[in-house]
Amino acid sequence: xxxxxxxxxLSLTRAEExxxxxxxxxxxxxxxxxxNLLQLLAQSPELQALRETASQLDDLLDEWQPEVISHTDIxxxxxxxQTQLKQHWADQLAAVFVPGLLGWRQAVLAAAxxxxxxxxxxxxxPPSDDWSExxxxxxxxxxxxxxxE
Amino acid sequence: MDDGALMExxxxxxREAFAMLVEQxxxxxxxxxxxxxxxxxxxxEIVQETLTRxxxxxxxxxxxxxxxxxxxxxxxxxxxxxRLRRQEREVPLAxxxxxxxxxxxxxxxxxxxxxxxxxxxxxxxxxxxxHRTALVxxxxxSLSNREVAEIMGVSLRALESLLVRARQQIKTSxxxxx
Numbered sequence: 031x032x033x034x035x036x037x038x039x040l041s042l043t044r045a046e047e048x049x050x051x052x053x054x055x056x057x058x059x060x061x062x063x064x065x066n067l068l069q070l071l072a073q074s075p076e077l078q079a080l081r082e083t084a085s086q087l088d089d090l091l092d093e094w095q096p097e098v099i100s101h102t103d104i105x106x107x108x109x110x111x112q113t114q115l116k117q118h119w120a121d122q123l124a125a126v127f128v129p130g131l132l133g134w135r136q137a138v139l140a141a142a143x144x145x146x147x148x149x150x151x152x153x154x155x156p157p158s159d160d161w162s163e164x165x166x167x168x169x170x171x172x173x174x175x176x177x178x179e
Numbered sequence: 180m181d182d183g184a185l186m187e188x189x190x191x192x193x194r195e196a197f198a199m200l201v202e203q204x205x206x207x208x209x210x211x212x213x214x215x216x217x218x219x220x221x222x223x224e225i226v227q228e229t230l231t232r233x234x235x236x237x238x239x240x241x242x243x244x245x246x247x248x249x250x251x252x253x254x255x256x257x258x259x260x261x262r263l264r265r266q267e268r269e270v271p272l273a274x275x276x277x278x279x280x281x282x283x284x285x286x287x288x289x290x291x292x293x294x295x296x297x298x299x300x301x302x303x304x305x306x307x308x309x310h311r312t313a314l315v316x317x318x319x320x321s322l323s324n325r326e327v328a329e330i331m332g333v334s335l336r337a338l339e340s341l342l343v344r345a346r347q348q349i350k351t352s353x354x355x356x357x
Contacts, residue, residue, distance in 0.1 A: 051342040052324070058317060060324050060335075087350055091318055094299040096213040098206045099223065109194065109234055 040066040054085035183242030190237035208255050214315040215259045217304050229255040249326045302352035313341035
Protein backbone atom coordinates (compact mmCIF):
# COMPACT_ATOMS: atom_id res chain seq x y z
CA UNK A 31 0.00 0.00 0.00
CA UNK A 32 1.33 3.43 -0.97
CA UNK A 33 1.80 5.80 1.98
CA UNK A 34 1.18 9.56 1.83
CA UNK A 35 4.09 11.96 2.56
CA UNK A 36 2.61 12.70 5.98
CA UNK A 37 2.97 9.01 6.88
CA UNK A 38 6.55 8.70 5.64
CA UNK A 39 9.51 9.56 7.88
CA LEU A 40 11.17 12.81 6.81
CA SER A 41 14.87 12.69 5.96
CA LEU A 42 17.24 15.30 7.32
CA THR A 43 18.03 16.37 3.76
CA ARG A 44 14.38 16.91 2.95
CA ALA A 45 13.89 18.86 6.19
CA GLU A 46 16.78 21.16 5.22
CA GLU A 47 15.33 21.64 1.74
CA UNK A 48 12.01 22.72 3.22
CA UNK A 49 13.60 25.22 5.61
CA UNK A 50 15.85 26.63 2.88
CA UNK A 51 12.94 27.02 0.47
CA UNK A 52 10.01 28.07 2.63
CA UNK A 53 11.68 29.65 5.67
CA UNK A 54 11.02 29.17 9.36
CA UNK A 55 7.22 29.53 9.57
CA UNK A 56 5.33 26.20 9.57
CA UNK A 57 2.32 27.79 7.85
CA UNK A 58 4.44 28.16 4.68
CA UNK A 59 5.73 24.60 4.70
CA UNK A 60 4.08 21.92 2.52
CA UNK A 61 0.99 20.88 4.44
CA UNK A 62 1.57 17.13 4.12
CA UNK A 63 5.12 17.37 5.52
CA UNK A 64 4.50 19.92 8.27
CA UNK A 65 3.80 17.49 11.11
CA ASN A 66 6.84 15.33 10.39
CA LEU A 67 9.12 18.33 10.10
CA LEU A 68 7.97 19.70 13.45
CA GLN A 69 8.66 16.31 15.05
CA LEU A 70 12.10 16.12 13.47
CA LEU A 71 12.90 19.69 14.55
CA ALA A 72 12.17 18.82 18.16
CA GLN A 73 14.88 16.13 18.01
CA SER A 74 17.56 17.86 15.92
CA PRO A 75 19.69 20.81 17.21
CA GLU A 76 21.21 21.05 13.73
CA LEU A 77 17.78 21.68 12.18
CA GLN A 78 16.89 24.10 14.97
CA ALA A 79 19.97 26.18 14.09
CA LEU A 80 19.00 26.15 10.42
CA ARG A 81 15.48 27.25 11.32
CA GLU A 82 16.89 30.12 13.38
CA THR A 83 18.93 31.33 10.39
CA ALA A 84 15.86 31.08 8.16
CA SER A 85 13.87 32.99 10.75
CA GLN A 86 16.32 35.92 10.61
CA LEU A 87 15.78 36.23 6.86
CA ASP A 88 12.01 35.94 7.35
CA ASP A 89 12.14 38.86 9.80
CA LEU A 90 13.99 41.00 7.26
CA LEU A 91 11.50 40.09 4.52
CA ASP A 92 8.68 41.14 6.84
CA GLU A 93 10.05 44.68 6.86
CA TRP A 94 8.76 45.39 3.35
CA GLN A 95 5.08 46.16 3.67
CA PRO A 96 4.06 48.32 0.69
CA GLU A 97 1.42 50.96 1.18
CA VAL A 98 -1.92 49.94 -0.26
CA ILE A 99 -4.53 52.26 -1.71
CA SER A 100 -8.27 51.55 -1.86
CA HIS A 101 -9.48 50.50 -5.28
CA THR A 102 -13.15 50.09 -4.48
CA ASP A 103 -14.42 53.55 -5.50
CA ILE A 104 -12.21 53.73 -8.59
CA UNK A 105 -13.25 50.33 -9.87
CA UNK A 106 -16.92 50.10 -8.98
CA UNK A 107 -17.51 53.58 -10.42
CA UNK A 108 -16.08 52.74 -13.84
CA UNK A 109 -17.05 49.17 -14.66
CA UNK A 110 -17.28 48.20 -18.33
CA UNK A 111 -20.03 46.00 -19.73
CA GLN A 112 -19.74 42.35 -18.81
CA THR A 113 -19.03 40.11 -21.77
CA GLN A 114 -20.65 37.05 -20.29
CA LEU A 115 -23.48 38.46 -18.23
CA LYS A 116 -25.67 35.61 -17.06
CA GLN A 117 -29.41 36.27 -17.48
CA HIS A 118 -32.49 34.31 -16.66
CA TRP A 119 -33.66 32.41 -19.74
CA ALA A 120 -36.89 34.42 -19.84
CA ASP A 121 -34.92 37.67 -19.86
CA GLN A 122 -32.69 36.41 -22.66
CA LEU A 123 -35.76 35.43 -24.70
CA ALA A 124 -37.47 38.73 -24.02
CA ALA A 125 -34.35 40.66 -24.99
CA VAL A 126 -34.24 38.88 -28.34
CA PHE A 127 -37.85 39.68 -29.28
CA VAL A 128 -38.43 42.96 -27.51
CA PRO A 129 -35.20 44.90 -26.90
CA GLY A 130 -35.66 47.27 -23.99
CA LEU A 131 -38.39 45.17 -22.44
CA LEU A 132 -36.35 44.14 -19.41
CA GLY A 133 -36.83 47.43 -17.57
CA TRP A 134 -40.60 47.11 -18.00
CA ARG A 135 -40.77 43.45 -17.12
CA GLN A 136 -42.51 43.90 -13.81
CA ALA A 137 -45.03 46.37 -15.25
CA VAL A 138 -45.82 43.99 -18.10
CA LEU A 139 -46.29 41.10 -15.66
CA ALA A 140 -48.57 43.20 -13.47
CA ALA A 141 -50.74 44.19 -16.44
CA ALA A 142 -50.97 40.64 -17.84
CA UNK A 143 -54.27 39.61 -16.11
CA UNK A 144 -55.98 42.80 -17.30
CA UNK A 145 -54.76 42.25 -20.85
CA UNK A 146 -55.90 38.62 -20.87
CA UNK A 147 -59.32 39.64 -19.58
CA UNK A 148 -59.62 42.24 -22.30
CA UNK A 149 -58.71 39.74 -25.00
CA UNK A 150 -61.13 37.19 -23.58
CA UNK A 151 -63.82 39.82 -23.63
CA UNK A 152 -63.23 40.59 -27.29
CA UNK A 153 -62.86 37.07 -28.69
CA UNK A 154 -64.23 34.80 -26.03
CA UNK A 155 -67.71 33.24 -25.94
CA PRO A 156 -70.61 35.77 -25.92
CA PRO A 157 -72.62 35.83 -22.73
CA SER A 158 -75.36 33.21 -22.76
CA ASP A 159 -79.04 33.91 -22.19
CA ASP A 160 -79.49 30.47 -20.73
CA TRP A 161 -79.78 30.64 -16.99
CA SER A 162 -78.61 27.69 -15.01
CA GLU A 163 -81.13 26.07 -12.72
CA UNK A 164 -79.39 27.51 -9.67
CA UNK A 165 -79.37 31.06 -11.10
CA UNK A 166 -83.07 30.69 -12.03
CA UNK A 167 -83.97 29.57 -8.53
CA UNK A 168 -82.05 32.42 -6.89
CA UNK A 169 -83.30 35.28 -9.01
CA UNK A 170 -86.84 34.14 -9.89
CA UNK A 171 -88.03 32.15 -6.92
CA UNK A 172 -91.03 33.21 -4.99
CA UNK A 173 -90.27 34.03 -1.39
CA UNK A 174 -91.69 30.78 -0.11
CA UNK A 175 -89.06 28.80 -2.02
CA UNK A 176 -86.19 30.70 -0.36
CA UNK A 177 -87.53 30.83 3.15
CA UNK A 178 -87.93 27.90 5.47
CA GLU A 179 -91.41 27.17 6.53
CA MET B 180 -20.33 34.34 1.41
CA ASP B 181 -18.18 31.66 -0.26
CA ASP B 182 -16.15 32.22 -3.42
CA GLY B 183 -18.61 30.45 -5.72
CA ALA B 184 -21.66 32.35 -4.46
CA LEU B 185 -19.84 35.68 -4.64
CA MET B 186 -18.71 35.14 -8.23
CA GLU B 187 -22.17 33.91 -9.22
CA UNK B 188 -23.56 37.26 -8.08
CA UNK B 189 -20.77 39.18 -9.80
CA UNK B 190 -21.45 37.28 -13.03
CA UNK B 191 -25.06 38.51 -12.85
CA UNK B 192 -23.84 42.10 -12.80
CA UNK B 193 -24.26 42.69 -9.06
CA ARG B 194 -22.10 45.76 -8.27
CA GLU B 195 -22.41 45.33 -4.52
CA ALA B 196 -20.99 41.81 -4.81
CA PHE B 197 -18.20 43.18 -6.96
CA ALA B 198 -17.46 45.89 -4.39
CA MET B 199 -17.19 43.11 -1.79
CA LEU B 200 -14.77 41.22 -4.04
CA VAL B 201 -12.63 44.36 -4.47
CA GLU B 202 -12.53 45.03 -0.73
CA GLN B 203 -11.57 41.44 0.03
CA UNK B 204 -8.93 40.91 -2.64
CA UNK B 205 -7.59 44.25 -3.94
CA UNK B 206 -5.18 44.89 -1.02
CA UNK B 207 -3.44 41.51 -1.45
CA UNK B 208 -3.32 41.86 -5.24
CA UNK B 209 -1.90 45.37 -4.88
CA UNK B 210 0.87 44.21 -2.52
CA UNK B 211 1.65 41.36 -4.90
CA UNK B 212 1.89 43.70 -7.91
CA UNK B 213 4.01 46.29 -6.03
CA UNK B 214 6.43 43.60 -4.90
CA UNK B 215 6.71 42.23 -8.41
CA UNK B 216 6.79 45.49 -10.41
CA UNK B 217 8.15 47.80 -7.68
CA UNK B 218 6.50 50.89 -9.20
CA UNK B 219 3.25 51.89 -7.47
CA UNK B 220 1.63 53.34 -10.59
CA UNK B 221 2.24 50.14 -12.56
CA UNK B 222 0.94 48.06 -9.67
CA UNK B 223 -2.28 50.09 -9.48
CA GLU B 224 -2.86 49.55 -13.20
CA ILE B 225 -2.35 45.81 -12.76
CA VAL B 226 -4.85 45.64 -9.88
CA GLN B 227 -7.45 47.58 -11.84
CA GLU B 228 -6.93 45.43 -14.94
CA THR B 229 -7.08 42.22 -12.89
CA LEU B 230 -10.33 43.14 -11.17
CA THR B 231 -11.88 44.48 -14.37
CA ARG B 232 -11.16 41.13 -16.00
CA UNK B 233 -12.65 39.36 -12.99
CA UNK B 234 -15.82 41.43 -13.49
CA UNK B 235 -15.97 40.66 -17.19
CA UNK B 236 -15.07 36.98 -16.92
CA UNK B 237 -16.79 36.15 -13.64
CA UNK B 238 -18.84 33.48 -15.41
CA UNK B 239 -15.63 31.56 -16.19
CA UNK B 240 -14.72 31.12 -12.52
CA UNK B 241 -15.12 27.59 -11.16
CA UNK B 242 -14.96 27.35 -7.37
CA UNK B 243 -14.31 23.61 -7.56
CA UNK B 244 -11.08 24.13 -9.48
CA UNK B 245 -9.41 26.93 -7.50
CA UNK B 246 -9.87 29.37 -4.66
CA UNK B 247 -10.89 32.83 -5.84
CA UNK B 248 -7.64 34.21 -4.45
CA UNK B 249 -5.63 31.78 -6.59
CA UNK B 250 -7.70 32.59 -9.70
CA UNK B 251 -7.17 36.33 -9.21
CA UNK B 252 -3.45 35.92 -8.53
CA UNK B 253 -3.11 33.92 -11.75
CA UNK B 254 -4.68 36.79 -13.73
CA UNK B 255 -2.50 39.36 -11.93
CA UNK B 256 0.62 37.25 -12.43
CA UNK B 257 0.02 36.97 -16.19
CA UNK B 258 -0.50 40.73 -16.44
CA UNK B 259 2.65 41.43 -14.39
CA UNK B 260 4.75 39.11 -16.55
CA UNK B 261 3.39 40.80 -19.71
CA ARG B 262 4.25 44.18 -18.19
CA LEU B 263 7.79 43.12 -17.24
CA ARG B 264 8.44 41.66 -20.69
CA ARG B 265 7.08 44.79 -22.37
CA GLN B 266 9.46 46.89 -20.25
CA GLU B 267 12.33 44.76 -21.47
CA ARG B 268 11.23 45.10 -25.12
CA GLU B 269 11.18 48.89 -24.76
CA VAL B 270 15.00 48.83 -25.15
CA PRO B 271 15.15 47.15 -28.59
CA LEU B 272 18.82 47.73 -29.44
CA ALA B 273 20.29 46.30 -26.26
CA UNK B 274 21.21 42.61 -26.05
CA UNK B 275 18.76 40.44 -24.11
CA UNK B 276 20.78 40.30 -20.90
CA UNK B 277 21.50 44.00 -20.94
CA UNK B 278 17.83 44.62 -21.59
CA UNK B 279 16.81 42.59 -18.55
CA UNK B 280 19.37 44.40 -16.42
CA UNK B 281 18.06 47.75 -17.64
CA UNK B 282 14.54 46.82 -16.58
CA UNK B 283 15.80 45.82 -13.15
CA UNK B 284 17.94 48.95 -12.83
CA UNK B 285 14.87 51.03 -13.55
CA UNK B 286 13.08 49.36 -10.67
CA UNK B 287 16.10 49.83 -8.44
CA UNK B 288 16.48 53.50 -9.41
CA UNK B 289 12.91 54.09 -8.30
CA UNK B 290 13.69 52.50 -4.95
CA UNK B 291 16.81 54.64 -4.47
CA UNK B 292 14.58 57.67 -4.18
CA UNK B 293 12.80 56.08 -1.23
CA UNK B 294 13.94 55.75 2.33
CA UNK B 295 16.91 53.53 3.15
CA UNK B 296 14.63 51.15 5.01
CA UNK B 297 13.79 49.70 1.58
CA UNK B 298 16.94 47.60 1.39
CA UNK B 299 14.74 44.54 1.37
CA UNK B 300 12.64 45.90 -1.46
CA UNK B 301 15.78 46.60 -3.45
CA UNK B 302 17.09 43.09 -2.81
CA UNK B 303 13.82 41.58 -4.02
CA UNK B 304 13.80 43.88 -7.05
CA UNK B 305 17.23 42.59 -8.02
CA UNK B 306 15.90 39.04 -8.43
CA UNK B 307 14.87 37.69 -11.81
CA UNK B 308 11.15 37.79 -12.56
CA UNK B 309 10.65 34.08 -11.84
CA HIS B 310 12.61 34.05 -8.59
CA ARG B 311 10.81 37.20 -7.46
CA THR B 312 7.38 35.76 -8.34
CA ALA B 313 8.06 32.50 -6.50
CA LEU B 314 9.24 34.31 -3.40
CA VAL B 315 6.49 36.93 -3.35
CA UNK B 316 3.66 34.45 -3.93
CA UNK B 317 4.94 31.97 -1.36
CA UNK B 318 6.20 34.34 1.28
CA UNK B 319 3.82 37.30 1.18
CA UNK B 320 0.56 36.16 -0.40
CA SER B 321 -0.52 33.38 1.98
CA LEU B 322 -0.85 30.86 -0.84
CA SER B 323 0.06 27.19 -0.49
CA ASN B 324 3.01 25.76 -2.40
CA ARG B 325 0.59 23.90 -4.68
CA GLU B 326 -1.31 27.08 -5.48
CA VAL B 327 1.91 28.98 -6.24
CA ALA B 328 3.14 26.16 -8.49
CA GLU B 329 -0.20 26.22 -10.32
CA ILE B 330 -0.14 29.99 -10.80
CA MET B 331 3.42 29.89 -12.14
CA GLY B 332 2.88 26.74 -14.19
CA VAL B 333 5.82 24.88 -12.62
CA SER B 334 6.28 21.65 -10.65
CA LEU B 335 6.62 21.70 -6.85
CA ARG B 336 10.24 20.66 -7.23
CA ALA B 337 10.95 23.55 -9.61
CA LEU B 338 9.18 25.96 -7.26
CA GLU B 339 11.38 24.88 -4.37
CA SER B 340 14.52 25.35 -6.45
CA LEU B 341 13.39 28.88 -7.33
CA LEU B 342 12.67 29.63 -3.66
CA VAL B 343 16.03 28.33 -2.39
CA ARG B 344 17.89 30.38 -5.00
CA ALA B 345 15.77 33.50 -4.32
CA ARG B 346 16.37 33.36 -0.58
CA GLN B 347 20.10 32.80 -1.07
CA GLN B 348 20.36 35.80 -3.40
CA ILE B 349 18.41 38.07 -1.06
CA LYS B 350 20.55 37.06 1.86
CA THR B 351 23.70 37.85 -0.13
CA SER B 352 22.29 41.21 -1.30
CA UNK B 353 21.28 42.21 2.20
CA UNK B 354 24.65 41.23 3.65
CA UNK B 355 26.42 43.24 0.95
CA UNK B 356 24.29 46.34 1.52
CA UNK B 357 24.51 46.36 5.32
